[in-house]
Amino acid sequence: MKQISANKAFDGTQYVYSHASEACQCDMTFAIFMPPQAQTRKVPVLWYLSGLTCTHQNVMDKGEYRQIAAELGVAIVCPDTSPRGETVPDEPESWQFGKGAGFYLDATQEPFARNYNMQRYIIDELPALLKASDLALDFDRQSIFGHSMGGHGAITLALKNPERFASVSAFAPIAQPSTADWSRPALEKYLGPDQSAWRAYDATLLIEDGFKVKEMLVDQGTADSFLETGLRPQLLASACEKAGIPLTLNMRKGYDHSYFFISSFMAAHVRWHAARLG
Amino acid sequence: MKQISANKAFDGTQYVYSHASEACQCDMTFAIFMPPQAQTRKVPVLWYLSGLTCTHQNVMDKGEYRQIAAELGVAIVCPDTSPRGETVPDEPESWQFGKGAGFYLDATQEPFARNYNMQRYIIDELPALLKASDLALDFDRQSIFGHSMGGHGAITLALKNPERFASVSAFAPIAQPSTADWSRPALEKYLGPDQSAWRAYDATLLIEDGFKVKEMLVDQGTADSFLETGLRPQLLASACEKAGIPLTLNMRKGYDHSYFFISSFMAAHVRWHAARLG
Structure with missing residues (x-):
């Protein structure tokens, strides 16, 4: 881990590190805030x-x-959203695929399988790296959350690793990426045309397949321009209801998809996780 | 005023507007947060x-x-730091002069006098524009604060307009711009070689010249790389002491010049102003 920056903030320290990633076969950068x-x-x-x-x-x-x-007193780790660098295959004209759009999956299709392994990066490699560091982190107490594609990532990773994460929440998550216009092409390019392989990366389908978490918190703005076609929290609500997973779904009137929305409810989400992290 | 964006945040709205500026002879952009x-x-x-x-x-x-x-329940107005646009004279290689470096003064020297009138813009033009707008603002209750060059701006404008601003504070202000390496050349280019003209834009010299405010709050990081040469809060402290202006100067151990520092003490400053705004 190479320290890129360290800035004191709120009596803690906001760090940025980079490191060579085996999972992504490139240098990766992440941020971590260490509380006082x-x-x-x-x-x-x-x-x-x-x-x-x-x-x-x-x-x-x-x-x-x-x-x-x-x-x-919670550390917050913020990874990148995809592999990076000149050698990583990309579709520069698309913001919904390639760099910046890793979808927290492990790609199986060429030429993407070599680098696009964000699930393995988040679940295995980055935790191992942090455990081996000097940072005072308690890996027996972990939770996960995220926004939009990262909300999809947080929920799917929590469903598949219920013993790892004490709690999961999301801001405006992509509820069913395998059927949404902005994510379906990415799943096909990363995972191939066999849609059975997509189910492991789709929150609603994972829940249909029996994966469970104890409960879930989701905040969603009603003025979010992606609400009806890309996000569709009602699909998540329906899946959770059928599976008996308690979902708190807060529809926030007038809020959009931006960080103005995220920051407005950030404290409530961190507080929710902290209560479950003990 | 042309609305560029409006985003709901914390039950209020973060607006960005642009407008044609007479003082700066260009289009200017500003942000204003309206609380609920x-x-x-x-x-x-x-x-x-x-x-x-x-x-x-x-x-x-x-x-x-x-x-x-x-x-x-406070509105926060965030103006730009200089005139903008292709027709505005600039020194693109310098970050301490020209665009992004208006120093909240009214320039008298060519070719800058036509556009670089940020004092007039902040004190006269932008308030008049906002008063004429639909925004529910109480101009009988105004306060001012800022960071670095903007801390210099806030303090000098408050000293010269004590009836206008109920309170003034600053994060890491440039205490004496007329003698600091990174600001002295700008004052000379905007105002000419006669240094008596610079006194109206120098917090410590304004205080020496009898300008007063009721009190002042300043936060300054001890790890700020500009502390010793550019900022020098001890000069402000000395001037305030001689003039009998109560200054609360908080030296914040380990904090730098960044927004990580500013954001850490933002709430304390807004709270301080709100108490004085009534």
């Missing part, structure tokens, strides 16, 4: 997965998570 | 002046002022 409590004890780890087009930086700049994380 | 209380009554106006290289957007993205402004 980490100076004297190990703190729980809250993973934040970002949405399409984002890097680690968007939520670090605009997410307004440091005040509440410092108050509650 | 403005839906039912006029709210006080807190001006935030940004530092070198910034536009209206940096503090809007990274300043973390909306939560506390919404809680306390």
Whole structure:
């Protein structure tokens, strides 16, 4: 891990690190905020997965998570959304595929399988790297949340790793990526035409297939321009209801898809996770 | 005023507007956050002046002022730091002069005098524009603060307009721009070689010349790389002491010059102003 920056904030420290990634076969960058409590004890780890087009930086700049994380003593890790670099295959004209659009899956199709392994990166490689670091993190207490594509990532990773994550929440998650216009082509290019392979990366279909979490928190703006075609929280609500998963779905009147929305409810989400992280 | 964007945040609205400016002879852009209380009554106006290289957007993205402004019912106006556009004279290779570096003064020297009139813009033109708008603002209750060059701007404008601003504060202000390496050349180019003309734009010299405010709040990071050469809060402290102006100068251990520092103490400053705005 190479330290890119370290800035004191709210009595804690906002770090940015880069490192060579085996899962993504490129250098990866991530942000981690260490709250002041980490100076004297190990703190729980809250993973934040970002949405399409984002890097680690968007939520670090605009997410307004440091005040509440410092108050509650939670570390917040913000990974990038895809592999990066000149050698990574991409479709530069598309913001819904390739760089900035890794969809938190492990690609099986060429030429993407070599680099686009964000599930393995988030679940295996980055935790191992952080465990081996000097950062005072308690990996027995982890939770996960995210926004849009990152909300999809948080929910699918929590469903597949219920023993790992004490809680999961999302801002405006993509509820059913396998049938939404902006995500379906990406799943096909990363995973191939056999749609049975897509189910492992679709929150509603994972729930249909019996994957469970104890409960779920979702905030969704009613003025979100992606609400009806891309996000469709009603599909998640329906799947959760059938599966008996308690879902708190807050429809927030007048809020859009931006960080103005995310930051408005960030403190409530971090507080929700902290209560479950103990 | 042309509305560029409007995003709901913390139950209020973050607006961005542009307009043709007479003072700056160009189109200018500014941000204004209207708290939820403005839906039912006029709210006080807190001006935030940004530092070198910034536009209206940096503090809007990274300043973390909306939560506390919404809680306390204060509107926050964030103007740009200079005139903009192709026709505005500039020194593109310098970040300490020209665009992004208006220093909140009225230039007298050619070719800058036509556009670089940020004092007049902030004190006369933008308030008149906002007063004529539909925004529920109470111009009988105004305060001002800012960062670095904008801290210099806030303090000098408050000293020269004590009847206008109920309170003034600053994050890492340039205390004595007329003798600091990064600001002295700008004052000379905007105002000419006669240094007596610079005194009206220098906080410490204005105080020496008898300008007063009731009190002042300043936060300054001890790890700020500009502390010793560019900022020098001890000069402000000395001037305030001699003039009998109560200055609360908080030296914040380990904090730098960035928005990580500003955002950490934003709530305290907004709270301080709100208490004085009534």
